[in-house]
Amino acid sequence: MLVALAAGALAGCADPGATASRHPSASMTVPRPVVFTPTPDPDPQAAPAVTRAQVVARYGHLSPHYWGFGAPGVLRHAPAAGRVIALTFDACGGPGGSGYDQALIDFLRRRQVPATLFLNSRWIDANPAAFHLLAAEPLFEIGNHGTRHRPLSVTGRSAYGIPGTRSAGEVYDEVAGNQAKLTRLLGRPPRFFRSGTAYCDDIAARIVTDMGVRVVTFSVNGDGGATFTPAQVSSPVAAAGAGSLVIGHMNPPEGGTARGIAAAVPILLARGYRFVRLSDQSR
Numbered sequence: 365m366l367v368a369l370a371a372g373a374l375a376g377c378a379d380p381g382a383t384a385s386r387h388p389s390a391s392m393t394v395p396r397p398v399v400f401t402p403t404p405d406p407d408p409q410a411a412p413a414v415t416r417a418q419v420v421a422r423y424g425h426l427s428p429h430y431w432g433f434g435a436p437g438v439l440r441h442a443p444a445a446g447r448v449i450a451l452t453f454d455a456c457g458g459p460g461g462s463g464y465d466q467a468l469i470d471f472l473r474r475r476q477v478p479a480t481l482f483l484n485s486r487w488i489d490a491n492p493a494a495f496h497l498l499a500a501e502p503l504f505e506i507g508n509h510g511t512r513h514r515p516l517s518v519t520g521r522s523a524y525g526i527p528g529t530r531s532a533g534e535v536y537d538e539v540a541g542n543q544a545k546l547t548r549l550l551g552r553p554p555r556f557f558r559s560g561t562a563y564c565d566d567i568a569a570r571i572v573t574d575m576g577v578r579v580v581t582f583s584v585n586g587d588g589g590a591t592f593t594p595a596q597v598s599s600p601v602a603a604a605g606a607g608s609l610v611i612g613h614m615n616p617p618e619g620g621t622a623r624g625i626a627a628a629v630p631i632l633l634a635r636g637y638r639f640v641r642l643s644d645q646s647r
């Protein structure tokens with residue numbers, strides 16, 4: 365049983381099925397100056413956009429028609445305009461997923477590279493000191509990576525062997541549990557949610573939108589669920605184009621993500637790209 369749990373947790377961090385979006389034709393023209401400003405925070409005192417009972421009543425009888433990374437309404441590209449790239453890193457939590465890639469975070473700090481960090485509830489519980497440091501840094505935006513790290517399904521569909529949520533109510537629970545924790549810890553609700561494995565069906569995506577949170581997937585698979593070597597990481601990330609949304613992982617310190625990102629970021633900076641958090645919008 366323990367072996368099965370451990371294997372499942374590792375698979376839960378894997379997103380190997382994604383396609384890498386490459387933009388090799390990126391030109392070398394000088395980018396126009398862009399100023400980034402975060403969008404205003406939602407009112408932390410506001411009542412939840414929707415209750416569990418309302419979600420069950422609205423969506424409990426609906427059948428999904430889509431399963432994957434591209435459900436209608438999900439965010440797959442950096443929202444800011446221009447020559448920008450959004451780096452995102454998941455911390456999956458649970459057995460095998462609650463480590464902390466200090467080298468990756470130190471690199472981002474040293475180079476002042478903004479990023480959005482999707483944290484699972486179990487990872488936060490296992491890393492309270494690291495969480496508080498990350499949450500206090502404006503360089504990083506904190507997103508919701510679920511309560512139990514489940515693929516987001518209303519019918520129990522699985523991804524990489526990880527069983528998904530089984531109903532509209534369980535979709536609500538998977539999002540709301542960690543959303544409440546993060547709202548309490550941050551003093552404001554996270555704006556973005558990425559499910560465990562990043563899989564989501566179209567009904568689940570509508571539910572999360574109703575909850576006032578944006579579902580995020582990705583356009584560039586940066587580390588293959590933290591399975592890539594440094595070279596396998598740097599290759600697709602360095603080839604990312606304008607508007608790319610890169611997924612990587614920050615929980616396995618022994619992976620190739622930190623060295624791969626450290627190799628790719630200078631290349632992208634030299635090509636005139638800038639890095640944004642998901643809340644950063646150009647003006």
Ligand SMILES: [Zn+2]
Nearest residue numbers: 377454456560
């Ligand atoms: Zn994950």
